[in-house]
Amino acid sequence: MTLAQQDGRTRRANAIREQRRAYILESALQVFGERGYHQTRVADIIAAAGIARGTFYIYFESKNAIFLELLTGLIKDLRASVVGVSMSAGSAPFKEQLVASIRRVLQTFSERRALTAILLRQAVGLDEEVDRRMEEFYDNLHRFLVLSLANGQRLGLVRDEVDQGIAATCILGAVQKVVEREVLGSEVASDFDAERVARAIIDATGSGVLS
Amino acid sequence: MTLAQQDGRTRRANAIREQRRAYILESALQVFGERGYHQTRVADIIAAAGIARGTFYIYFESKNAIFLELLTGLIKDLRASVVGVSMSAGSAPFKEQLVASIRRVLQTFSERRALTAILLRQAVGLDEEVDRRMEEFYDNLHRFLVLSLANGQRLGLVRDEVDQGIAATCILGAVQKVVEREVLGSEVASDFDAERVARAIIDATGSGVLS
Amino acid sequence: MTLAQQDGRTRRANAIREQRRAYILESALQVFGERGYHQTRVADIIAAAGIARGTFYIYFESKNAIFLELLTGLIKDLRASVVGVSMSAGSAPFKEQLVASIRRVLQTFSERRALTAILLRQAVGLDEEVDRRMEEFYDNLHRFLVLSLANGQRLGLVRDEVDQGIAATCILGAVQKVVEREVLGSEVASDFDAERVARAIIDATGSGVLS
Amino acid sequence: MTLAQQDGRTRRANAIREQRRAYILESALQVFGERGYHQTRVADIIAAAGIARGTFYIYFESKNAIFLELLTGLIKDLRASVVGVSMSAGSAPFKEQLVASIRRVLQTFSERRALTAILLRQAVGLDEEVDRRMEEFYDNLHRFLVLSLANGQRLGLVRDEVDQGIAATCILGAVQKVVEREVLGSEVASDFDAERVARAIIDATGSGVLS
DNA sequence: AATGAATGAGCGTTCATTCAT
DNA sequence: GATGAATGAACGCTCATTCAT
Secondary structure, X not given: OOHHHHHHHHHHHHHHHHHHXXXXXXXXXXXXXXXXXXXXXXXXXXXXHOOOHHHHHHHOOOHHXXXXXXXXXXXXXXXXXXXXXXXXXXXXXXXXXXXXHHHHHHHHHHHOHHHHHHHHHXXXXXXXXXXXXXXXXXXXXXXXXXXXXXXXXXXOOEOOOOOHHHHHHHHHHHHHHHHHHHHHHOOOHHHOOHHHHHHHHHHHHHHOOEO | OOHHHHHHHHHHHHHHHHHHHHHHHHHXXXXXXXXXXXXXXXXXXXXXXOOOHHHHHXXXXXXXXXXXXXXXXXXXXXXXXXXXXXXXXXXXXXXXXXXXXXXXXXXXXXXXXXHHHHHHHOOOOOOHHHHHHHHHHHHHHHHHHHHHHHHHHHOOOEOOOOOHXXXXXXXXXXXXXXXXXXXXXXXXXXXXXXXXXXXXXHHHHHHOOEO | OOHHHHHHHHHHHXXXXXXXXXXXXXXXXXXXXXXXXXXXXXXXXXXHHOOOHHHHHHHXXXXXXXXXXXXXXXXXXXXXXHHOOOOOOOOXXXXXXXXXXXXXXXXXXXXXXXXXXXXXXOOOOOOHHHHHHHHHHHHHHHHHHHHHHHHHXXXXXXXXXXXXXXXXXXXXXXXXXXXXXXXXXXXXXXXXXXXXXXXXXXHHHHHOOEO | OOHHHHHHHHHHHXXXXXXXXXXXXXXXXXXXXXXXXXXXXXXXXXXXXXXXXXXXXXXXXXXXXXXXXXXXXXXXXXXXXXXXXOOOOOOOOHHHHHHHHHHHHXXXXXXXXXXXXXXXXXXXXXXXXXXXXXXXXXXXXXXXXXXXXXXXXXXXXXXXXOOHHHHHHHHHHHHHHHHHXXXXXXXXXXXXXXXXXXXXXXXXXXXXXXX
């Protein structure tokens, strides 16, 4: 057997392994999304994936571990779509930038419904590690928003009277609740008009509801 | 034994029974608040209440039932403090009314921390009945806010451009998140300045963050 | 309910609990003795005791714990029967004292066949705690024998050439092996003549086999 | 391809196969010795041998089978070193012959520590086949000792009062326990002075401890 | 022959609920 | 009504062995 052959085989084996792992992950995602963490038995996951009990434990350490991995994935994706939010005095109109950012976040959630459902509704109190990460994620988001608002105030884009901490919390909550109602509420992804909703959020939280 | 005697005895017995029931409920609240629903064992509740295992099942049908009852209680209290929010053209300045309403809601949460923690963080996916009631509660709140915003628009108090549905969702989310961070975050109730926070919420969601 | 009544009830309840516990212990002993530690399933124990799965865990923390308790019991009994071995210059002839001591030990083993079987054949490598206790037990016995031999040498009852350590080990091994072959070998306890065997052991280890 | 060629190839293949087999056996010995039978997983053995899971089952039928083979090997070695023990009225002084025999046995054990540890401490209750062989081995040894003592009595070398059965058991136990304490106890093989220990055993069991 | 991914029977333990006293 | 011992279904996880490549 030549080295090239072995490399090829190893590469293929690794690829298959990764595929299989991804498939189990995907299957688990479905079940977790449908039944929630606690109602989901390892038996459900392996049934959904069509694998044997032991096989599950080849790819994942535990039920908890696979759940954590799913969550970590979503958090990573969200972080990526959030990072783009910027108050830099770029050429694009400020408000449009905000709309784009929010829209991107909404789309990320929209494309990951099952995970979003878990993240928003099941992910607390299951496990210390999960809790810690979730809190960390929200804390980072909050800190980012506070900073953005502060920058905005310096640039005269945000009103000086605004309480940075509370306002950041309000925006966070607003987006989260919109995701909860609009994204998870509509049965199919296409029902959900990210552009319109993002615009409405920016309008409501940006200009306020009062005249 | 006269009827009067029996009445007296029955009344006293009923009173004792009610007291006992309330005490178990209270004990359960503590443990649920501290450990969350799933980490709480019936053993924890009876230990906290100082009763025997069987006694628990005399007063409550199941672990689930007692949890549901606690949640129902909080929802009832919240409904009571929310109902007062009104857009009627009373004498008090409109914004001040809003601040007062939000403050009342925040106070209700603040006074019921243990329950609030459960409501916001644990109450989904446990039980179909619980889920149904929670959704119903939030739906009612949302409907109420939509109606209020519509009224406000008619009266010229709310901007016409505001998307009632999304805006209502934003406000709901904002308040919820503030409760989550500010109420549950501060270690003791007194640390939490309901007036200041309510004012900040109204400022942020009412006037918007942008200048 | 009077205090006396309660005391009575509590006492009776405790007595029943103890009886039940002892019964489960006894049942476990049988199964462990027959099948060994690893072949014994908790299912076997509860089947033998005629109790439900959960009941087992009311009385014992784990399969390991019940085994440890059985072993501890035997070790305690053995210690009690060994303690009597003494080199004090009492009135009874020295050799007769030794015979009596060995006989007592053999009898203890003989009366506890199931446990003895476990102790001699299964009790190593199962559990760190068990191993530690067994080693401790044998160490104590060995130390005791070394001391006794030293005393004997001082009193002129034991030959000066004897290597205390090795001799103690030999005696320990001799008795243990005799128990293994003679006690566990004979099907029924009555088949085993403790007096004769004890005398033979003392003769072999005391006077030696060589002429 | 000529027959000679094939023969050569086959021979070489067989040699490689045997080497590989021996290496796995050796690796298994290490892990069994370190962790004991039950704590040793097939995973540990293949990791130690650096082979794949399936490969293990090409060379050995099961975990149990490889263990049995190791044990059989030790028993064979022991038998070989024991066979030399003889009461024949050879030229060498009788006692010196005994010392030499015991020393040889002790050395065999000392050179096979890992196996000895298993033999003395783990080898019972694992498997019927193992148990049967162990018992057979000890029975043969015992029978041999009984015979030797009988011969000794006929030759006037062994006291007539000695109970052959019990005395044989005592000697067996003495040696076994000495191995257990002295051989397994000392960390390195060189710490163990086989000559001295053998002499002490013969002194203790031969001349007895009493004066 | 060698590999290692797949298998699945089997186990110890938990805990909400029941029920005899 | 109060008690708490008893119940047993249910679960997550292990690991010796198999078998397609």
